[in-house]
Amino acid sequence: MRSRRPIVLVVGGGFAGLAAARALRGADADVALLDRQNHHVFQPLLYQVATASLSPANISAPIRSTLRGVGACQVVLANVVGVDVEAKRVLVDEGSVPYDYLVLAAGVRHDYFGRDEWAGVAPGLKTIEDATEIRRRMLLAFESAEHEGDAASRRAALTFAIVGGGPTGVELAGAIKGIASKTLPKEYRNIDTTTARVILFEGGPRLLGGFPEASSQRALQDLERMGVEVRLGALVSDVRTDAVVVGDETIGVQNVFWAAGVKASPIAETLGAPLDRAGRVIVGEDLSVPDRPEIFVVGDLASFTPEGSGRALPGVAQVAMQMGKHAGGVIREEIAGRGAAARARAFRYRDRGSMAVIGKNRAIAVLGEKEFSGFVAWSLWACVHVAFLVGFRNRLRVMLSWVFNWVWNSHDARLIVGEAKLRVRQPEGPGFEPAERPPGS
Amino acid sequence: MRSRRPIVLVVGGGFAGLAAARALRGADADVALLDRQNHHVFQPLLYQVATASLSPANISAPIRSTLRGVGACQVVLANVVGVDVEAKRVLVDEGSVPYDYLVLAAGVRHDYFGRDEWAGVAPGLKTIEDATEIRRRMLLAFESAEHEGDAASRRAALTFAIVGGGPTGVELAGAIKGIASKTLPKEYRNIDTTTARVILFEGGPRLLGGFPEASSQRALQDLERMGVEVRLGALVSDVRTDAVVVGDETIGVQNVFWAAGVKASPIAETLGAPLDRAGRVIVGEDLSVPDRPEIFVVGDLASFTPEGSGRALPGVAQVAMQMGKHAGGVIREEIAGRGAAARARAFRYRDRGSMAVIGKNRAIAVLGEKEFSGFVAWSLWACVHVAFLVGFRNRLRVMLSWVFNWVWNSHDARLIVGEAKLRVRQPEGPGFEPAERPPGS
Numbered sequence: 001m002r003s004r005r006p007i008v009l010v011v012g013g014g015f016a017g018l019a020a021a022r023a024l025r026g027a028d029a030d031v032a033l034l035d036r037q038n039h040h041v042f043q044p045l046l047y048q049v050a051t052a053s054l055s056p057a058n059i060s061a062p063i064r065s066t067l068r069g070v071g072a073c074q075v076v077l078a079n080v081v082g083v084d085v086e087a088k089r090v091l092v093d094e095g096s097v098p099y100d101y102l103v104l105a106a107g108v109r110h111d112y113f114g115r116d117e118w119a120g121v122a123p124g125l126k127t128i129e130d131a132t133e134i135r136r137r138m139l140l141a142f143e144s145a146e147h148e149g150d151a152a153s154r155r156a157a158l159t160f161a162i163v164g165g166g167p168t169g170v171e172l173a174g175a176i177k178g179i180a181s182k183t184l185p186k187e188y189r190n191i192d193t194t195t196a197r198v199i200l201f202e203g204g205p206r207l208l209g210g211f212p213e214a215s216s217q218r219a220l221q222d223l224e225r226m227g228v229e230v231r232l233g234a235l236v237s238d239v240r241t242d243a244v245v246v247g248d249e250t251i252g253v254q255n256v257f258w259a260a261g262v263k264a265s266p267i268a269e270t271l272g273a274p275l276d277r278a279g280r281v282i283v284g285e286d287l288s289v290p291d292r293p294e295i296f297v298v299g300d301l302a303s304f305t306p307e308g309s310g311r312a313l314p315g316v317a318q319v320a321m322q323m324g325k326h327a328g329g330v331i332r333e334e335i336a337g338r339g340a341a342a343r344a345r346a347f348r349y350r351d352r353g354s355m356a357v358i359g360k361n362r363a364i365a366v367l368g369e370k371e372f373s374g375f376v377a378w379s380l381w382a383c384v385h386v387a388f389l390v391g392f393r394n395r396l397r398v399m400l401s402w403v404f405n406w407v408w409n410s411h412d413a414r415l416i417v418g419e420a421k422l423r424v425r426q427p428e429g430p431g432f433e434p435a436e437r438p439p440g441s
Numbered sequence: 442m443r444s445r446r447p448i449v450l451v452v453g454g455g456f457a458g459l460a461a462a463r464a465l466r467g468a469d470a471d472v473a474l475l476d477r478q479n480h481h482v483f484q485p486l487l488y489q490v491a492t493a494s495l496s497p498a499n500i501s502a503p504i505r506s507t508l509r510g511v512g513a514c515q516v517v518l519a520n521v522v523g524v525d526v527e528a529k530r531v532l533v534d535e536g537s538v539p540y541d542y543l544v545l546a547a548g549v550r551h552d553y554f555g556r557d558e559w560a561g562v563a564p565g566l567k568t569i570e571d572a573t574e575i576r577r578r579m580l581l582a583f584e585s586a587e588h589e590g591d592a593a594s595r596r597a598a599l600t601f602a603i604v605g606g607g608p609t610g611v612e613l614a615g616a617i618k619g620i621a622s623k624t625l626p627k628e629y630r631n632i633d634t635t636t637a638r639v640i641l642f643e644g645g646p647r648l649l650g651g652f653p654e655a656s657s658q659r660a661l662q663d664l665e666r667m668g669v670e671v672r673l674g675a676l677v678s679d680v681r682t683d684a685v686v687v688g689d690e691t692i693g694v695q696n697v698f699w700a701a702g703v704k705a706s707p708i709a710e711t712l713g714a715p716l717d718r719a720g721r722v723i724v725g726e727d728l729s730v731p732d733r734p735e736i737f738v739v740g741d742l743a744s745f746t747p748e749g750s751g752r753a754l755p756g757v758a759q760v761a762m763q764m765g766k767h768a769g770g771v772i773r774e775e776i777a778g779r780g781a782a783a784r785a786r787a788f789r790y791r792d793r794g795s796m797a798v799i800g801k802n803r804a805i806a807v808l809g810e811k812e813f814s815g816f817v818a819w820s821l822w823a824c825v826h827v828a829f830l831v832g833f834r835n836r837l838r839v840m841l842s843w844v845f846n847w848v849w850n851s852h853d854a855r856l857i858v859g860e861a862k863l864r865v866r867q868p869e870g871p872g873f874e875p876a877e878r879p880p881g882s
Contacts, residue, residue, distance in 0.1 A: 036861060037857065037861055038580060038584060038855070038856070038857045038861060039855070039856050039857065055496035055497065055498045055499070055854075056496065056856055056858065057496045057853055057854035057855075057856050058496070060856050061853075062628075062855045062856075064628040064629075065628060065855075068627055068628055074630055076588060077581075077584045077588075077861060077863055078863070079862070093862070094863070094865060128856065128858055129858060129859070132858075139479060140518075143479060143518040147517060147518075186509055187503075187505040187506060187509055188505075189515055391853070393845045393849075393851060393853055394853065396841065397838070397841065397842075397853075400837065400838065400841065401838075404834045408834075410834060412498055412502075412832070412834055412835065412838075413496075413498035414479070414480070414498075414503045414506075415479070415480050415497055415498050415501050415503075415569065416478065416479045416480065416518075417497065417569055417570060417573075418570070420477060420478055420479060420518060421520070421534070422518055422519070422535070424535060
């Protein structure tokens with residue numbers, strides 16, 4: 001049986017999965033990466049696709065190209081639905097694939113606090129499709145407002161609610177306010193887009209919970225200075241197609257975007273391993289599953305609490321990359337016969353800092369003990385994100401777009417793709433005399 | 442009644458509609474442009490989106506931005522369904538909008554020779570959505586082939602049929618062959634993408650029917666040298682999900698792309714005006730509809746036969762722009778009280794030449810009496826297309842992408858968006874021993 005090379009399957013082409021595949025370079029094994037998409041997405045810039053600054057392809061790279069230089073790694077487009085841990089097989093739509101080692105990096109999805117019916121109303125931001133859907137809805141809202149005769153409906157079309165005050169929520173809120181106040185004003189006749197309301201709801205006591213207190217404070221100030229309404233300690237109790245309910249207040253709003261909870265990929269449940277409250281797999285010090293040394297879980301799907309810290313590592317790109325690299329390294333060493341030493345070395349996360357953009361020239365950056373804000377943090381953010389973007393050519397494209405955005409406040413990817421139907425209650429003709437206004441629908 | 446300013450409606454934001462709106466600049470009228478999309482698409486480069494060279498936003502511009510500098514022109518996102526010529530109203534989904542002048546530039550759609558059931562199987566190339574759908578199918582075909590164990594199905598996945606040998610068909614065929622032979626070869630393990638078959642079917646006796654004979658000949662030679670199979674005088678009699686039938690030959694093929702006939706937008710029928718065989722509106726010398734001097738039809742939807750020529754002008758960007766400009770000008774003059782002179786001046790098309798790209802460094806260009814081919818024509822083509830692209834920033838983006846494509850043979854927009862399910866008949870595991878191959882689905 002052991003005459004053949006061991007098979008290592010990596011499930012997921014996000015930061016964790018790619019890092020694992022790269023760490024397996026040179027291993028004496030057949031390595032395959034399975035993902036249901038053909039492309040890796042650079043998630044930290046997804047909000048810029050949602051707000052029409054960048055094109056989807058600018059922040060994506062075909063997984064095949066990305067791993068082209070990586071030895072014997074195969075890439076398989078497949079929808080993984082579970083794991084048969086006894087048979088050591090990954091279950092895909094078309095059948096199953098055997099493994100000797102498994103690195104599960106299947107990530108997380110949105111969690112609507114058990115209110116799954118909100119999903120259709122309040123899209124979240126995890127995939128390219130999510131981003132273009134948010135972009136579509138945001139752009140359509142301004143078009144609706146332009147031709148809406150009913151004052152309350154027009155107000156609702158010009159109101160955007162964002163639920164969740166982590167980095168994604170903060171970045172989305174800032175960017176939408178920016179496009180409304182800087183890019184669009186000259187293009188509409190009947191509405192003043194600078195009056196658009198952007199409301200950011202956060203259930204906890206402060207924004208950017210993972211950042212130091214002072215940075216949270218600064219983010220709040222900056223957002224409010226830009227005109228974003230921030231509601232802290234605000235628990236959303238209902239999300240409807242025309243309103244959002246917070247406490248005893250009902251706010252008319254056409255668009256709600258979701259940046260709050262996450263829950264684990266359902267694949268996690270099929271492992272039969274202990275899960276945390278969000279359904280993530282609790283992993284050991286070597287990132288493997290208890291009693292299943294051949295299965296590693298990395299990235300957002302893993303719940304890893306460093307010794308001495310009472311808190312699991314956050315679901316961010318840096319953690320994912322380091323976990324993937326560690327797990328891939330352990331497997332490579334074990335295959336090479338140096339497993340004991342590799343297993344004994346616990347995973348240690350090296351926090352290189354956190355960043356969040358708030359608006360043009362405004363960001364928050366925490367590097368070690370140092371906290372930065374304003375233009376300095378914004379420049380740091382831009383450099384780091386361009387540097388980590390996959391692909392030299394995309395780096396140039398993104399830089400070019402950022403220069404355009406910075407100089408002209410442009411958002412050139414303002415493309416409504418898919419259904420472009422206005423949600424107008426009382427349509428107003430294109431500025432003609434009221435007597436000739438078209439009849440309401 | 443005549444105390445108010447006249448209302449001019451332009452239906453369609455393509456080349457013809459935009460040119461009409463621009464020509465109406467400064468007219469003492471309320472001008473509105475209606476389109477069901479928020480963006481103008483630079484159609485001549487659509488095939489590059491379909492073949493993953495450019496991103497959708499690179500060749501699109503929000504109609505609002507495009508017309509921002511154009512005086513009193515309003516932009517309305519609305520789906521026009523017809524015209525009530527007696528009441529002088531344009532019918533939209535939400536009601537109707539009155540006009541004093543109407544410029545109809547609603548374009549054409551694909552025509553499947555009456556076989557509408559082929560539409561789902563063989564997508565055409567008119568919109569951004571069409572282009573990303575063709576891109577999705579093309580990329581999925583290579584992924585399917587990579588994991589297809591059945592030889593005939595693998596062959597079919599690696600075969601692309603294009604129906605229609607006009608510029609779109611020629612450009613699509615050349616680009617698909619290019620991506621298969623230059624960009625993809627290093628990325629697949631189990632297949633040799635250079636063996637992909639691209640078959641171009643043309644019903645007539647030569648390619649590029651609108652071009653001089655010699656250019657058609659050269660296009661044929663160039664395509665065949667690149668490895669594209671060209672079948673002239675080949676009438677497709679059936680299009681199935683797994684094959685295409687031509688004469689008594691059935692060719693196994695997973696993907697068929699449609700670049701053959703067009704038919705007029707159904708709005709044309711509601712005018713009650715004479716139509717040509719393709720349903721296009723036959724217009725008079727001033728581009729207005731017979732007996733309806735207030736209605737102009739321009740662009741692909743118009744059938745205009747210049748005096749002395751026995752042939753209607755082709756549906757290309759240049760004709761559309763010149764028609765739109767002419768119609769807008771006549772209306773502007775008439776509103777200014779100089780209608781008689783403007784109406785008396787018949788529309789005259791100035792042919793500035795035609796071009797079609799075949800592949801890297803290969804194109805066909807006809808300028809007046811001169812015919813160019815090869816690298817010279819290709820350079821001309823690139824310059825002209827960048828120059829006419831809407832928006833300075835998109836020009837830079839497209840040039841940058843073309844430099845990348847030229848130097849590295851890159852196609853960076855290789856993004857499968859939407860359903861990414863393989864069509865595999867006999868799935869093969871990711872290169873492992875046959876004994877452990879996953880069971881067929």
